[in-house]
Amino acid sequence: MTTDADSPDSTPIRVLVAKPGLDGHDRGAKVVARALRDAGMEVIYTGIRQTAEMIVEAALQEDVDVVGLSSLSGAHMTLFPRVLDGLRARGLGHMIVIAGGIIPAEDAEALRAAGIAAIFGPGTSTETIVAWLRDEVPRRRAER
Amino acid sequence: MIDGVLARDRAAVARALSAIERDPAGPLAAALHRHGGRAHIVGVTGVPGAGKSTLVAALIGAWRGAGRTVGVLAVDPSSPLSGGAILGDRVRMDAGPPDDGVFIRSMANRGAAGGLALAASGAVRVLDAAGYDVVVVETVGAGQSEVEIADEAHTTVVVVPPGLGDGVQALKAGILEVADVFALNKADLPGADRAAAQIEAMLKLGHTLRDPAWQPPVVRTVATDGDGVGDLVAAIDGHAAHLRSGGGAGWRARERARAYAELRRLVVARFTADVFGEGGARPAAIEALVDALVAREIDVGEAAEGVLKARGKD
Ligand SMILES: Nc1nc2c(ncn2[C@@H]2O[C@H](COP(=O)(O)OP(=O)(O)OP(=O)(O)O)[C@@H](O)[C@H]2O)c(=O)[nH]1
Ligand SMILES: [Mg+2]
Numbered sequence: 226m227t228t229d230a231d232s233p234d235s236t237p238i239r240v241l242v243a244k245p246g247l248d249g250h251d252r253g254a255k256v257v258a259r260a261l262r263d264a265g266m267e268v269i270y271t272g273i274r275q276t277a278e279m280i281v282e283a284a285l286q287e288d289v290d291v292v293g294l295s296s297l298s299g300a301h302m303t304l305f306p307r308v309l310d311g312l313r314a315r316g317l318g319h320m321i322v323i324a325g326g327i328i329p330a331e332d333a334e335a336l337r338a339a340g341i342a343a344i345f346g347p348g349t350s351t352e353t354i355v356a357w358l359r360d361e362v363p364r365r366r367a368e369r
Numbered sequence: 370m371i372d373g374v375l376a377r378d379r380a381a382v383a384r385a386l387s388a389i390e391r392d393p394a395g396p397l398a399a400a401l402h403r404h405g406g407r408a409h410i411v412g413v414t415g416v417p418g419a420g421k422s423t424l425v426a427a428l429i430g431a432w433r434g435a436g437r438t439v440g441v442l443a444v445d446p447s448s449p450l451s452g453g454a455i456l457g458d459r460v461r462m463d464a465g466p467p468d469d470g471v472f473i474r475s476m477a478n479r480g481a482a483g484g485l486a487l488a489a490s491g492a493v494r495v496l497d498a499a500g501y502d503v504v505v506v507e508t509v510g511a512g513q514s515e516v517e518i519a520d521e522a523h524t525t526v527v528v529v530p531p532g533l534g535d536g537v538q539a540l541k542a543g544i545l546e547v548a549d550v551f552a553l554n555k556a557d558l559p560g561a562d563r564a565a566a567q568i569e570a571m572l573k574l575g576h577t578l579r580d581p582a583w584q585p586p587v588v589r590t591v592a593t594d595g596d597g598v599g600d601l602v603a604a605i606d607g608h609a610a611h612l613r614s615g616g617g618a619g620w621r622a623r624e625r626a627r628a629y630a631e632l633r634r635l636v637v638a639r640f641t642a643d644v645f646g647e648g649g650a651r652p653a654a655i656e657a658l659v660d661a662l663v664a665r666e667i668d669v670g671e672a673a674e675g676v677l678k679a680r681g682k683d
Contacts, residue, residue, distance in 0.1 A: 236387070236390075236391060236479075237453060237477075237479065258455050259455065261453060262452065262453040262454055262455045263452065263453065264453060265452055265453045266453040267453055267454050267456065267475075267477045268453065268454065268455045268456065269456045269459060269475050270455055270456065270457045270459070270460060271459050271460060271463055275463070276466070278466060278467060279463060279466065279467060282467035283459060283463060283473075285379060285380055285383055286379065286382075286383050286472055286473055286474055287383070287459075287474060287475060288383040288384060288386065288387045315380065316380060317380075
């Protein structure tokens with residue numbers, strides 16, 4: 226109703242936090258989710274044991290700006306590219322996909338080449354992630 | 370986008386939900402409004418952790434099994450006004466592989482008073498226009514929100530876990546009046562019998578029910594394994610049949626109540642923005658009245674009258 230609210234740029238950043246694969250630990254993803262919330266973002270949490278197909282569908286339904294993938298199980302090389310492909314196939318190539326968790330340097334390079342916009346390793350502070358998103362999301366929104 | 374919504378194109382539905390959340394009473398709402406009115410809108414409310422989302426997941430399964438499509442709006446009214454939110458209802462609902470006949474959307478509180486309810490009305494309008502047979506609105510029963518969701522729904526399901534003890538008594542103030550169906554969930558846990566008996570006793574005491582011709586059934590469910598979910602579907606359908614019986618006067622009354630509530634909220638929101646200004650810049654006339662009030666030159670009633678008189682002259 227306000228003129229402000231009519232521009233997509235003033236709407237809170239929406240982030241889907243997903244934990245693909247069968248990895249049962251999601252503490253790291255929860256810490257990040259809370260930090261993003263505290264920074265004023267809307268975090269849609271999907272929990273563990275999500276397939277790539279389910280993550281893509283949730284991202285579509287929730288119309289998010291960002292999909293955050295986290296994995297500790299080493300399945301990232303198969304699962305993350307599948308999410309990226311699925312998003313592109315559904316016309317969601319504009320969504321920013323970021324990754325967290327333990328990802329070896331050579332894998333990181335391949336994932337970046339595949340379209341993961343940023344990789345935040347285990348030591349990354351949540352402030353870094355928040356700052357990166359606050360910088361990147363408006364830019365992506367402006368491009369749309 | 371409108372054609373996409375009407376064709377139930379999921380990407381279009383998703384984008385329409387975003388757009389209508391930003392502007393619940395704009396051109397998109399106007400265009401979609403003409404295409405709505407078919408869905409059975411079911412509110413699901415109850416205390417935090419009662420098992421609402423798990424129960425909605427089970428209901429989705431039952432409805433899908435019967436060939437009905439389902440749109441879900443999972444609303445979190447508890448998020449602080451300016452802050453963000455963690456929306457976790459999907460965790461319980463997103464069980465199987467994606468299904469064309471189900472659409473789930475999470476919504477947080479983005480600010481202005483009444484804004485969430487208006488945004489929720491807008492989102493329901495999108496899901497209704499998209500042709501989902503059942504539109505579920507889940508919200509946690511916190512303060513006034515259960516009352517607001519009752520305005521939104523044709524049928525309101527109140528989910529009660531056992532072990533509330535005297536909490537069942539506490540429920541009655543806000544919730545008893547709005548419940549069309551009680552789901553006594555977690556019926557596998559101790560205390561279920563007692564809780565069911567308490568609800569039934571309160572109902573017998575003849576609290577002011579919204580609809581004197583409808584006695585809300587109390588259905589026991591175990592959302593985690595599906596026990597009683599068929600009965601719950603039957604109770605929800607039974608309420609819809611009740612509203613549609615006798616020429617549909619009950620249904621029309623609910624539709625009018627929904628329309629009235631939304632209209633009233635929108636007018637209040639616009640009026641407030643109009644009088645007090647938007648974005649914090651308060652009109653000088655109001656500032657002067659506040660000064661006079663603080664200086665005890667006028668009382669609050671006079672100040673309010675002054676505000677209403679000064680409206681539009683600033
Ligand atoms: N024993 C038992 N546990 C249940 C039942 N239904 C739900 N639960 C559990 O209760 C917890 C809360 O369930 P949710 O479905 O998230 O409850 P909710 O009411 O949606 O919670 P909020 O949205 O956070 O208010 C979960 O751990 C569920 O597995 C039930 O029938 N029996
Ligand atoms: Mg829930």
